[in-house]
Amino acid sequence: MxxxxxxxxxxxxxxxxxxxxxxxxxxxxxxxxxxxxxxxxxxxxxxxxxxxxxxxxxxxxxxxxxxxxxxxxxxxxxxxxxxxxxxEYAYLVDLDSLASTGRRWTDLDFVEHFYRGGGRPVTLSEIGQFAEIVQEYAYFSGGDGAYHRLKGQIADWARELKTPIYHFGDKYSFKNVAYSHGYATVKGDFLGSVVSKGDMIKIDGICSFSFHDVFTDPTSLRQNLTGTSSRSERLPSMLESLSELGGEAYEVVGYWQAQFHALVLKDKYKSAYHVRKKH
Ligand SMILES: [Zn+2]
Known part of the structure:
Protein backbone atom coordinates (compact mmCIF):
# COMPACT_ATOMS: atom_id res chain seq x y z
CA MET A 1 0.00 0.00 0.00
CA GLU A 88 6.76 4.32 11.35
CA TYR A 89 7.54 7.89 12.33
CA ALA A 90 10.26 9.68 14.31
CA TYR A 91 10.73 13.36 14.99
CA LEU A 92 12.29 15.88 17.34
CA VAL A 93 10.70 19.14 18.47
CA ASP A 94 12.88 21.74 20.18
CA LEU A 95 11.48 22.65 23.59
CA ASP A 96 13.41 25.89 23.96
CA SER A 97 12.69 28.97 21.89
CA LEU A 98 16.41 29.20 20.99
CA ALA A 99 16.03 32.98 20.95
CA SER A 100 19.19 34.92 21.67
CA THR A 101 19.44 37.67 24.27
CA GLY A 102 22.53 39.35 22.86
CA ARG A 103 23.50 40.94 19.57
CA ARG A 104 25.17 38.58 17.11
CA TRP A 105 28.93 38.32 17.65
CA THR A 106 31.33 38.74 14.76
CA ASP A 107 34.76 37.06 14.71
CA LEU A 108 36.23 40.30 16.01
CA ASP A 109 33.94 40.13 19.07
CA PHE A 110 35.36 36.68 19.86
CA VAL A 111 38.89 38.16 19.77
CA GLU A 112 37.90 41.19 21.81
CA HIS A 113 36.39 39.00 24.55
CA PHE A 114 39.63 36.97 24.61
CA TYR A 115 41.57 40.11 25.52
CA ARG A 116 39.00 41.98 27.57
CA GLY A 117 36.70 39.28 29.00
CA GLY A 118 39.01 37.95 31.72
CA GLY A 119 38.15 34.34 30.82
CA ARG A 120 34.44 34.73 31.56
CA PRO A 121 32.41 31.99 29.80
CA VAL A 122 29.72 33.09 27.37
CA THR A 123 26.49 31.40 26.29
CA LEU A 124 25.26 30.93 22.72
CA SER A 125 22.26 33.10 23.59
CA GLU A 126 24.53 35.88 24.86
CA ILE A 127 26.58 35.91 21.63
CA GLY A 128 23.44 35.97 19.48
CA GLN A 129 24.02 32.61 17.78
CA PHE A 130 21.80 30.17 19.68
CA ALA A 131 19.34 29.32 16.89
CA GLU A 132 22.06 29.31 14.21
CA ILE A 133 24.30 26.86 16.11
CA VAL A 134 21.41 24.50 16.91
CA GLN A 135 20.27 24.64 13.29
CA GLU A 136 23.77 23.89 11.98
CA TYR A 137 24.10 20.91 14.33
CA ALA A 138 20.56 19.57 14.00
CA TYR A 139 20.00 19.92 10.26
CA PHE A 140 23.35 20.31 8.48
CA SER A 141 26.19 18.57 10.40
CA GLY A 142 27.55 15.65 8.40
CA GLY A 143 25.37 16.67 5.43
CA ASP A 144 22.10 15.19 6.71
CA GLY A 145 22.11 16.74 10.20
CA ALA A 146 22.43 15.26 13.69
CA TYR A 147 18.66 15.12 14.32
CA HIS A 148 18.26 12.87 11.27
CA ARG A 149 20.97 10.51 12.55
CA LEU A 150 19.70 10.57 16.15
CA LYS A 151 16.42 9.01 15.05
CA GLY A 152 18.22 5.88 13.88
CA GLN A 153 20.62 5.87 16.84
CA ILE A 154 17.85 6.11 19.44
CA ALA A 155 15.77 3.48 17.59
CA ASP A 156 18.74 1.08 17.61
CA TRP A 157 19.35 1.78 21.30
CA ALA A 158 15.66 1.07 22.06
CA ARG A 159 15.84 -2.26 20.18
CA GLU A 160 18.75 -3.44 22.36
CA LEU A 161 18.11 -1.52 25.60
CA LYS A 162 21.48 -2.39 27.11
CA THR A 163 21.68 0.91 28.98
CA PRO A 164 18.87 2.84 30.73
CA ILE A 165 19.91 6.13 29.09
CA TYR A 166 21.21 6.71 25.57
CA HIS A 167 24.32 8.92 25.48
CA PHE A 168 25.63 10.57 22.35
CA GLY A 169 28.30 13.11 21.44
CA ASP A 170 30.77 14.17 18.79
CA LYS A 171 32.81 17.03 17.44
CA TYR A 172 31.35 19.16 14.64
CA SER A 173 32.55 22.07 12.56
CA PHE A 174 30.67 25.30 13.22
CA LYS A 175 32.75 27.45 10.89
CA ASN A 176 29.65 28.07 8.78
CA VAL A 177 28.20 30.03 11.71
CA ALA A 178 31.42 31.79 12.77
CA TYR A 179 35.01 31.05 11.85
CA SER A 180 35.92 31.46 15.54
CA HIS A 181 34.08 28.30 16.55
CA GLY A 182 36.10 25.91 14.45
CA TYR A 183 35.25 22.50 15.85
CA ALA A 184 33.07 22.23 18.95
CA THR A 185 31.54 19.36 20.90
CA VAL A 186 27.83 18.62 21.13
CA LYS A 187 26.90 15.85 23.49
CA GLY A 188 23.78 14.79 25.28
CA ASP A 189 21.44 12.03 26.25
CA PHE A 190 17.98 10.66 25.62
CA LEU A 191 15.79 9.76 28.55
CA GLY A 192 12.29 8.44 28.08
CA SER A 193 9.95 5.48 27.76
CA VAL A 194 10.33 2.50 25.46
CA VAL A 195 7.16 0.43 25.01
CA SER A 196 6.81 -2.77 23.00
CA LYS A 197 3.69 -2.89 20.77
CA GLY A 198 3.53 -6.03 18.63
CA ASP A 199 6.22 -5.75 16.02
CA MET A 200 6.72 -2.05 16.82
CA ILE A 201 8.46 -0.06 19.56
CA LYS A 202 7.03 3.23 20.80
CA ILE A 203 9.67 5.66 22.05
CA ASP A 204 8.85 8.96 23.77
CA GLY A 205 11.10 11.21 25.82
CA ILE A 206 13.47 14.14 25.99
CA CYS A 207 16.84 14.71 24.33
CA SER A 208 19.14 17.05 26.27
CA PHE A 209 21.94 18.72 24.32
CA SER A 210 25.04 20.57 25.47
CA PHE A 211 27.31 22.61 23.20
CA HIS A 212 30.88 23.21 24.36
CA ASP A 213 33.65 25.17 22.74
CA VAL A 214 36.81 26.85 24.07
CA PHE A 215 38.15 29.95 22.42
CA THR A 216 41.89 29.66 23.05
CA ASP A 217 44.18 31.13 20.46
CA PRO A 218 43.19 34.08 18.30
CA THR A 219 46.35 33.75 16.19
CA SER A 220 44.82 31.73 13.41
CA LEU A 221 41.74 33.90 13.53
CA ARG A 222 43.94 36.98 13.30
CA GLN A 223 45.42 35.58 10.09
CA ASN A 224 41.95 34.85 8.78
CA LEU A 225 40.67 38.29 9.65
CA THR A 226 43.64 40.30 8.45
CA GLY A 227 44.27 38.06 5.44
CA THR A 228 40.81 38.56 4.07
CA SER A 229 40.12 42.12 5.14
CA SER A 230 42.24 44.13 2.75
CA ARG A 231 39.61 46.86 2.81
CA SER A 232 39.99 47.40 6.54
CA GLU A 233 43.06 49.30 7.69
CA ARG A 234 41.48 49.55 11.12
CA LEU A 235 41.34 45.82 11.84
CA PRO A 236 45.06 44.89 12.06
CA SER A 237 45.91 47.88 14.24
CA MET A 238 42.95 47.13 16.52
CA LEU A 239 44.14 43.53 16.91
CA GLU A 240 47.66 44.79 17.69
CA SER A 241 46.48 47.07 20.46
CA LEU A 242 44.17 44.41 21.87
CA SER A 243 46.91 41.76 21.99
CA GLU A 244 48.92 43.92 24.41
CA LEU A 245 46.27 43.13 27.00
CA GLY A 246 47.40 39.51 27.27
CA GLY A 247 44.25 37.53 26.76
CA GLU A 248 42.56 34.60 28.44
CA ALA A 249 40.85 31.52 27.01
CA TYR A 250 37.10 31.22 27.62
CA GLU A 251 34.31 28.72 27.14
CA VAL A 252 31.33 29.08 24.83
CA VAL A 253 28.42 26.98 26.08
CA GLY A 254 24.80 26.29 25.21
CA TYR A 255 22.08 23.95 26.45
CA TRP A 256 18.73 23.00 24.97
CA GLN A 257 16.21 20.18 24.94
CA ALA A 258 13.99 18.54 22.37
CA GLN A 259 11.06 16.17 22.63
CA PHE A 260 11.55 12.89 20.81
CA HIS A 261 8.62 10.80 19.59
CA ALA A 262 8.88 7.67 17.48
CA LEU A 263 7.21 4.44 16.48
CA VAL A 264 9.68 2.09 14.81
CA LEU A 265 9.75 -1.51 13.63
CA LYS A 266 11.54 -3.96 15.92
CA ASP A 267 13.19 -5.47 12.85
CA LYS A 268 15.80 -2.87 12.03
CA TYR A 269 16.32 -4.30 8.55
CA LYS A 270 12.71 -3.47 7.69
CA SER A 271 12.85 -0.11 9.44
CA ALA A 272 13.62 3.29 7.96
CA TYR A 273 15.15 4.17 11.34
CA HIS A 274 18.41 2.42 12.08
CA VAL A 275 22.09 3.23 11.79
CA ARG A 276 23.42 2.00 8.49
CA LYS A 277 26.94 0.63 8.76
CA LYS A 278 29.43 2.45 6.58
CA HIS A 279 31.59 0.31 4.32
ZN1 LIG B 1 11.28 18.37 -0.03
Whole structure:
Protein backbone atom coordinates (compact mmCIF):
# COMPACT_ATOMS: atom_id res chain seq x y z
CA MET A 1 0.00 0.00 0.00
CA UNK A 2 2.71 2.44 0.90
CA UNK A 3 4.57 1.36 -2.23
CA UNK A 4 1.48 2.02 -4.34
CA UNK A 5 1.15 5.41 -2.77
CA UNK A 6 4.79 6.22 -3.36
CA UNK A 7 4.39 5.21 -7.00
CA UNK A 8 1.25 7.33 -7.28
CA UNK A 9 3.10 10.23 -5.80
CA UNK A 10 6.05 9.90 -8.13
CA UNK A 11 3.65 9.61 -11.06
CA UNK A 12 1.79 12.71 -9.92
CA UNK A 13 5.06 14.55 -9.48
CA UNK A 14 6.25 13.60 -12.95
CA UNK A 15 2.89 14.66 -14.37
CA UNK A 16 3.30 17.96 -12.61
CA UNK A 17 6.78 18.43 -14.09
CA UNK A 18 5.57 17.59 -17.59
CA UNK A 19 2.19 19.26 -17.70
CA UNK A 20 1.98 21.55 -14.69
CA UNK A 21 -1.13 19.68 -13.50
CA UNK A 22 -1.22 20.34 -9.76
CA UNK A 23 -0.16 17.34 -7.71
CA UNK A 24 -3.24 18.01 -5.56
CA UNK A 25 -5.51 16.93 -8.43
CA UNK A 26 -3.64 13.92 -9.73
CA UNK A 27 -3.09 12.68 -6.19
CA UNK A 28 -6.70 12.80 -5.06
CA UNK A 29 -7.22 9.10 -5.64
CA UNK A 30 -3.87 8.27 -4.01
CA UNK A 31 -4.65 9.78 -0.62
CA UNK A 32 -5.70 6.60 1.05
CA UNK A 33 -5.33 7.89 4.60
CA UNK A 34 -6.24 11.29 6.08
CA UNK A 35 -2.71 11.60 7.50
CA UNK A 36 0.78 10.99 6.17
CA UNK A 37 4.37 10.88 7.43
CA UNK A 38 6.77 13.29 5.71
CA UNK A 39 9.71 11.45 4.20
CA UNK A 40 12.82 13.16 2.83
CA UNK A 41 15.63 11.68 0.75
CA UNK A 42 17.86 12.24 3.80
CA UNK A 43 20.68 13.75 1.77
CA UNK A 44 22.50 17.08 1.70
CA UNK A 45 20.14 18.55 -0.93
CA UNK A 46 16.97 18.54 1.18
CA UNK A 47 15.92 22.11 2.04
CA UNK A 48 15.91 23.18 5.71
CA UNK A 49 12.13 23.56 6.10
CA UNK A 50 11.63 20.02 4.76
CA UNK A 51 14.34 18.62 7.06
CA UNK A 52 12.31 20.04 9.91
CA UNK A 53 9.22 18.18 8.63
CA UNK A 54 10.97 14.83 8.26
CA UNK A 55 9.35 11.96 10.15
CA UNK A 56 6.45 14.13 11.37
CA UNK A 57 2.77 13.31 10.89
CA UNK A 58 0.61 15.75 8.89
CA UNK A 59 -3.00 15.85 7.68
CA UNK A 60 -3.86 16.20 4.01
CA UNK A 61 -6.64 18.63 4.93
CA UNK A 62 -4.27 20.80 7.02
CA UNK A 63 -1.08 21.45 5.06
CA UNK A 64 1.99 22.59 6.99
CA UNK A 65 3.36 26.08 6.13
CA UNK A 66 5.73 24.37 3.67
CA UNK A 67 2.87 22.81 1.73
CA UNK A 68 2.62 19.03 1.24
CA UNK A 69 5.62 16.93 0.04
CA UNK A 70 6.41 17.52 -3.62
CA UNK A 71 4.41 20.72 -3.92
CA UNK A 72 7.33 23.11 -3.64
CA UNK A 73 9.74 23.65 -6.52
CA UNK A 74 12.10 20.67 -7.07
CA UNK A 75 10.99 18.96 -3.86
CA UNK A 76 11.75 15.23 -3.87
CA UNK A 77 10.07 14.47 -0.52
CA UNK A 78 7.35 11.83 -0.24
CA UNK A 79 4.17 11.35 1.78
CA UNK A 80 3.82 7.93 3.41
CA UNK A 81 0.19 6.99 4.22
CA UNK A 82 -0.17 7.00 8.00
CA UNK A 83 -1.97 4.20 9.80
CA UNK A 84 -2.11 4.47 13.58
CA UNK A 85 0.12 1.85 15.22
CA UNK A 86 1.43 0.55 11.89
CA UNK A 87 3.29 3.36 10.17
CA GLU A 88 6.76 4.32 11.35
CA TYR A 89 7.54 7.89 12.33
CA ALA A 90 10.26 9.68 14.31
CA TYR A 91 10.73 13.36 14.99
CA LEU A 92 12.29 15.88 17.34
CA VAL A 93 10.70 19.14 18.47
CA ASP A 94 12.88 21.74 20.18
CA LEU A 95 11.48 22.65 23.59
CA ASP A 96 13.41 25.89 23.96
CA SER A 97 12.69 28.97 21.89
CA LEU A 98 16.41 29.20 20.99
CA ALA A 99 16.03 32.98 20.95
CA SER A 100 19.19 34.92 21.67
CA THR A 101 19.44 37.67 24.27
CA GLY A 102 22.53 39.35 22.86
CA ARG A 103 23.50 40.94 19.57
CA ARG A 104 25.17 38.58 17.11
CA TRP A 105 28.93 38.32 17.65
CA THR A 106 31.33 38.74 14.76
CA ASP A 107 34.76 37.06 14.71
CA LEU A 108 36.23 40.30 16.01
CA ASP A 109 33.94 40.13 19.07
CA PHE A 110 35.36 36.68 19.86
CA VAL A 111 38.89 38.16 19.77
CA GLU A 112 37.90 41.19 21.81
CA HIS A 113 36.39 39.00 24.55
CA PHE A 114 39.63 36.97 24.61
CA TYR A 115 41.57 40.11 25.52
CA ARG A 116 39.00 41.98 27.57
CA GLY A 117 36.70 39.28 29.00
CA GLY A 118 39.01 37.95 31.72
CA GLY A 119 38.15 34.34 30.82
CA ARG A 120 34.44 34.73 31.56
CA PRO A 121 32.41 31.99 29.80
CA VAL A 122 29.72 33.09 27.37
CA THR A 123 26.49 31.40 26.29
CA LEU A 124 25.26 30.93 22.72
CA SER A 125 22.26 33.10 23.59
CA GLU A 126 24.53 35.88 24.86
CA ILE A 127 26.58 35.91 21.63
CA GLY A 128 23.44 35.97 19.48
CA GLN A 129 24.02 32.61 17.78
CA PHE A 130 21.80 30.17 19.68
CA ALA A 131 19.34 29.32 16.89
CA GLU A 132 22.06 29.31 14.21
CA ILE A 133 24.30 26.86 16.11
CA VAL A 134 21.41 24.50 16.91
CA GLN A 135 20.27 24.64 13.29
CA GLU A 136 23.77 23.89 11.98
CA TYR A 137 24.10 20.91 14.33
CA ALA A 138 20.56 19.57 14.00
CA TYR A 139 20.00 19.92 10.26
CA PHE A 140 23.35 20.31 8.48
CA SER A 141 26.19 18.57 10.40
CA GLY A 142 27.55 15.65 8.40
CA GLY A 143 25.37 16.67 5.43
CA ASP A 144 22.10 15.19 6.71
CA GLY A 145 22.11 16.74 10.20
CA ALA A 146 22.43 15.26 13.69
CA TYR A 147 18.66 15.12 14.32
CA HIS A 148 18.26 12.87 11.27
CA ARG A 149 20.97 10.51 12.55
CA LEU A 150 19.70 10.57 16.15
CA LYS A 151 16.42 9.01 15.05
CA GLY A 152 18.22 5.88 13.88
CA GLN A 153 20.62 5.87 16.84
CA ILE A 154 17.85 6.11 19.44
CA ALA A 155 15.77 3.48 17.59
CA ASP A 156 18.74 1.08 17.61
CA TRP A 157 19.35 1.78 21.30
CA ALA A 158 15.66 1.07 22.06
CA ARG A 159 15.84 -2.26 20.18
CA GLU A 160 18.75 -3.44 22.36
CA LEU A 161 18.11 -1.52 25.60
CA LYS A 162 21.48 -2.39 27.11
CA THR A 163 21.68 0.91 28.98
CA PRO A 164 18.87 2.84 30.73
CA ILE A 165 19.91 6.13 29.09
CA TYR A 166 21.21 6.71 25.57
CA HIS A 167 24.32 8.92 25.48
CA PHE A 168 25.63 10.57 22.35
CA GLY A 169 28.30 13.11 21.44
CA ASP A 170 30.77 14.17 18.79
CA LYS A 171 32.81 17.03 17.44
CA TYR A 172 31.35 19.16 14.64
CA SER A 173 32.55 22.07 12.56
CA PHE A 174 30.67 25.30 13.22
CA LYS A 175 32.75 27.45 10.89
CA ASN A 176 29.65 28.07 8.78
CA VAL A 177 28.20 30.03 11.71
CA ALA A 178 31.42 31.79 12.77
CA TYR A 179 35.01 31.05 11.85
CA SER A 180 35.92 31.46 15.54
CA HIS A 181 34.08 28.30 16.55
CA GLY A 182 36.10 25.91 14.45
CA TYR A 183 35.25 22.50 15.85
CA ALA A 184 33.07 22.23 18.95
CA THR A 185 31.54 19.36 20.90
CA VAL A 186 27.83 18.62 21.13
CA LYS A 187 26.90 15.85 23.49
CA GLY A 188 23.78 14.79 25.28
CA ASP A 189 21.44 12.03 26.25
CA PHE A 190 17.98 10.66 25.62
CA LEU A 191 15.79 9.76 28.55
CA GLY A 192 12.29 8.44 28.08
CA SER A 193 9.95 5.48 27.76
CA VAL A 194 10.33 2.50 25.46
CA VAL A 195 7.16 0.43 25.01
CA SER A 196 6.81 -2.77 23.00
CA LYS A 197 3.69 -2.89 20.77
CA GLY A 198 3.53 -6.03 18.63
CA ASP A 199 6.22 -5.75 16.02
CA MET A 200 6.72 -2.05 16.82
CA ILE A 201 8.46 -0.06 19.56
CA LYS A 202 7.03 3.23 20.80
CA ILE A 203 9.67 5.66 22.05
CA ASP A 204 8.85 8.96 23.77
CA GLY A 205 11.10 11.21 25.82
CA ILE A 206 13.47 14.14 25.99
CA CYS A 207 16.84 14.71 24.33
CA SER A 208 19.14 17.05 26.27
CA PHE A 209 21.94 18.72 24.32
CA SER A 210 25.04 20.57 25.47
CA PHE A 211 27.31 22.61 23.20
CA HIS A 212 30.88 23.21 24.36
CA ASP A 213 33.65 25.17 22.74
CA VAL A 214 36.81 26.85 24.07
CA PHE A 215 38.15 29.95 22.42
CA THR A 216 41.89 29.66 23.05
CA ASP A 217 44.18 31.13 20.46
CA PRO A 218 43.19 34.08 18.30
CA THR A 219 46.35 33.75 16.19
CA SER A 220 44.82 31.73 13.41
CA LEU A 221 41.74 33.90 13.53
CA ARG A 222 43.94 36.98 13.30
CA GLN A 223 45.42 35.58 10.09
CA ASN A 224 41.95 34.85 8.78
CA LEU A 225 40.67 38.29 9.65
CA THR A 226 43.64 40.30 8.45
CA GLY A 227 44.27 38.06 5.44
CA THR A 228 40.81 38.56 4.07
CA SER A 229 40.12 42.12 5.14
CA SER A 230 42.24 44.13 2.75
CA ARG A 231 39.61 46.86 2.81
CA SER A 232 39.99 47.40 6.54
CA GLU A 233 43.06 49.30 7.69
CA ARG A 234 41.48 49.55 11.12
CA LEU A 235 41.34 45.82 11.84
CA PRO A 236 45.06 44.89 12.06
CA SER A 237 45.91 47.88 14.24
CA MET A 238 42.95 47.13 16.52
CA LEU A 239 44.14 43.53 16.91
CA GLU A 240 47.66 44.79 17.69
CA SER A 241 46.48 47.07 20.46
CA LEU A 242 44.17 44.41 21.87
CA SER A 243 46.91 41.76 21.99
CA GLU A 244 48.92 43.92 24.41
CA LEU A 245 46.27 43.13 27.00
CA GLY A 246 47.40 39.51 27.27
CA GLY A 247 44.25 37.53 26.76
CA GLU A 248 42.56 34.60 28.44
CA ALA A 249 40.85 31.52 27.01
CA TYR A 250 37.10 31.22 27.62
CA GLU A 251 34.31 28.72 27.14
CA VAL A 252 31.33 29.08 24.83
CA VAL A 253 28.42 26.98 26.08
CA GLY A 254 24.80 26.29 25.21
CA TYR A 255 22.08 23.95 26.45
CA TRP A 256 18.73 23.00 24.97
CA GLN A 257 16.21 20.18 24.94
CA ALA A 258 13.99 18.54 22.37
CA GLN A 259 11.06 16.17 22.63
CA PHE A 260 11.55 12.89 20.81
CA HIS A 261 8.62 10.80 19.59
CA ALA A 262 8.88 7.67 17.48
CA LEU A 263 7.21 4.44 16.48
CA VAL A 264 9.68 2.09 14.81
CA LEU A 265 9.75 -1.51 13.63
CA LYS A 266 11.54 -3.96 15.92
CA ASP A 267 13.19 -5.47 12.85
CA LYS A 268 15.80 -2.87 12.03
CA TYR A 269 16.32 -4.30 8.55
CA LYS A 270 12.71 -3.47 7.69
CA SER A 271 12.85 -0.11 9.44
CA ALA A 272 13.62 3.29 7.96
CA TYR A 273 15.15 4.17 11.34
CA HIS A 274 18.41 2.42 12.08
CA VAL A 275 22.09 3.23 11.79
CA ARG A 276 23.42 2.00 8.49
CA LYS A 277 26.94 0.63 8.76
CA LYS A 278 29.43 2.45 6.58
CA HIS A 279 31.59 0.31 4.32
ZN1 LIG B 1 11.28 18.37 -0.03
Missing amino acids: SLEHTRAYRAAYLTYLRTGLPIELSLKHARQTPQYVWETRGDAKVRLSHRRNEGKIFRWDTPPPTGHPGQDYNCRCLALPFEEGKT
